[in-house]
Amino acid sequence: MTATTTRSIDWKRFSDAIAGIEIIRDATQVAKLSKDYYTYSPLLVEQLSDKVGDLVVRPTSEAEVLKVAKACVQQRIPLTVRGAGTGNYGQCIPLQGGVILDLTKMQAVKWIQPGIACVEPGVKLAALDKQARETGWEIRMAPSTYRTATIGGFIGGGSGGIGSITYGQLRDRGNLLAVRVVTMEDEPRVIELRGDDVQKVNHAYGTNGIITELEIPLAPAYPWAELIVVFDDFMTTATFGQALGDADGIIKKLVTICADPIPGYFAALRSAIPPGSHVALVMVAEQSLEPFKAMVKEWSGSICYEKSAQAAKKGTMLLEYTWNHTTLHARTVDPNLTYLQTLFPYDPELKLLEHMYQHFGDELMMHLEFIRVAGCVLPAALQLVRYSTPDRLHEIIRYHEEKGAFIANPHTYILEDGGRKTVDPVQLAFKEAMDPYGLLNPGKMKAWEMRDRS
Ligand SMILES: Cc1cc2nc3c(=O)[nH]c(=O)nc-3n(C[C@H](O)[C@H](O)[C@H](O)COP(=O)(O)OP(=O)(O)OC[C@H]3O[C@@H](n4cnc5c(N)ncnc54)[C@H](O)[C@@H]3O)c2cc1C
Structure with a gap:
């Protein structure tokens, strides 16, 4: 375990300085609160499993946060902020130990x-x-x-x-x-x-x-109905998703597409979804159900699951099968699966997406989330990957990039190496002014680390 063992910190002085604020020292609890959901990435597991903070502090107000900040600055103690710790890239893993600042008590x-x-x-x-x-x-x-x-x-x-x-x-x-x-x-x-x-x-x-x-x-606020539409082939399902995204008159909140065999991982939905189907999981405003159903008919889909907004308040929440919950359910069945995050360029015919679907076959299972980017609706894919080796994972990423798909790499904890790809001079300048000793979540902002070395 790597906590702040290399420097001598007077922890008594630290706790005196923040007297009255909750401190967690229990090793099991501290270890638990030093984790997030980086475990989806076999590469991050290799790099982060041994990282742990020295202790956790739980302030209840801004005034208490100020006290903790001051006590950390006085002794140059690293401080890593944490919410619920559900990030997927090790964002709140304390790389250099120190204090974990858990803000879950500030919930007004x-x-x-x-x-x-x-x-x-x-x-x-x-x-x-x-x-x-x-x-x-x-x-x-x-x-x-x-x-x-x-x-x-x-x-x-x-x-x-x-x-x-x-x-x-x-x-x-x-x-x-x-x-x-x-x-x-x-x-x-x-x-x-x-x-x-x-x-x-x-x-x-x-x-x-x-x-x-x-x-x-x-x-x-709208009353959101939840529906699953099944189709016989993947590209019809994907182009249905694109067309629904582009249908400006239909009010929707979610358009998720999962290729077969992904729906097979959804234990609670399995009885509703016919085996072997490709599905669209959607949230549509009840006011838009009539035009939505007309669209399903036009695309020869069939609705296998429908919950009114009222019924959706109880039991299974469809949204908990989408975005990275899709990965969660799949990994529950097969822990060897990992994932990618890909943004495909705008193309209503989805040619590049189709190419990737054919090219990788069973190695990559297509999961799409349609999102609006600069006014256009695009498929953001969170493909499930049957993991073999780091080299193969990098090869898959490279292939996508060479063909013009954008990868927001979920296998790195470095801020700039994920989705951004470039240094953000504004965020760096802000860090230089506001965190001159580089104590906040050290090791994550590449621009700062490179500046230290030069
Ligand atoms: C099953 C699953 C599904 C997910 N689906 C999605 C999804 O659909 N979309 C998505 O964007 N993400 C998704 N995620 C990632 C994550 O759940 C979300 O981004 C979530 O909003 C993170 O909130 P959190 O409270 O858990 O943050 P944490 O993981 O605790 O923190 C995230 C980052 O924010 C920083 N931070 C936290 N609080 C503060 C603060 N007050 N001030 C400054 N920095 C702070 C932390 O230091 C850390 O770097 C998913 C993760 C899982 C495991």
């Missing part, structure tokens, strides 16, 4: 106005959604970890999800309105970022500021 919804909510970072997405819906609004997008993930972690380490078919991704201007951030300067302070300035900390893996409050835009 401060206010909800028409179209905007102001929340603390530890609020769970489902809890916020529930409160917003009571006022006729709902969250614009959520990961499939909706029930457990926090809003702070979604902004810090997520990308998009259920709702991205309409509202795009978290990085899109307008999907995060404002944040309050605690700095790691000699005298930590709170600063507020609004407008485009929010991009300084948006999807920065908690490397350049501790988010203590967020203003999140909301969407008008």
Whole structure:
């Protein structure tokens, strides 16, 4: 286990400085809270399994976060922020030990106005959604970890999800309105970022500021019906997904496509889905069901599962079979499976997607999530991969890139090596100013690590 053993830290001095704030020292608990869901990647398992923090601190307010920040800066202790720890790329694994700052106790919804909510970072997405819906609004997008993930972690380490078919991704201007951030300067302070300035900390893996409050835009709430449509062949299913995504008059929140044999991994849905079928899992506003069903007919699909919005409140949640929950269910049956994250270029005929489907055959199982990117609806694939070796995985990634598909690599914990591919000078400059000792989630921002070496 690698905790902060190389430097001598006076932990008594640290705990005195934050007296009154919950500290977890129990080794089993600390080890548990040093993990996330990087286990989907065999490459990350190799690199991260032995990483562990020294202790966990659980503040309940921004004032307490300021105290912890100051105590860490005084002794140059690394600090890694954590929400629910459901990230898939080891985003909140403490690479250099130190303090894990668990923000799950900061879960107040401060206010909800028409179209905007102001929340603390530890609020769970489902809890916020529930409160917003009571006022006729709902969250614009959520990961499939909706029930457990926090809003702070979604902004810090997520990308998009259920709702991205309409509202795009978290990085899109307008999907995060404002944040309050605690700095790691000699005298930590709170600063507020609004407008485009929010991009300084948006999807920065908690490397350049501790988010203590967020203003999140909301969407008008709809009653979402949940349906599964089956088709005989994969490309008809995929082009149905594209056409549904492009159907501007049909209000939808989710368009997921899974090629056979993926539906076979969905234990709770297996009795509804005929064996050997390719499926579309969708959430459609009840007001749009009639035109939606006309479209299913036109595409010769058949509906094998339908729940009204009222019925969908109980039992199986369809969204928990989509996005990376698809991978979760598949890995429960076959732990040797891993996955890719691919964005295909805009093409209503899906030619490149079809090529990849044919080319890789059984080695890659196609799972698509249709999302809106700069006004166009595109298939983002989270293909299931029958894993063999690291070299083969890299070869598959290279092949996609050479053919023009974009890979957001889920097999790296480095911020820039995932989806971004380039250094973000704005986020680096913000880190230099707000975290001059490089204590926040060290080892994750390549630009900072390279700067240290030069
Ligand atoms: C089954 C499964 C399905 C998933 N589906 C999706 C999906 O559909 N879409 C998607 O985008 N992701 C998905 N994920 C990844 C993850 O669940 C989401 O991104 C989730 O929103 C992360 O929230 P969290 O509270 O667990 O964050 P954590 O994992 O705790 O943290 C994520 C990152 O944010 C940083 N962070 C956390 N809180 C703060 C803060 N207050 N200030 C600054 N930085 C902070 C952490 O340091 C870390 O780098 C999935 C994961 C699993 C296991």
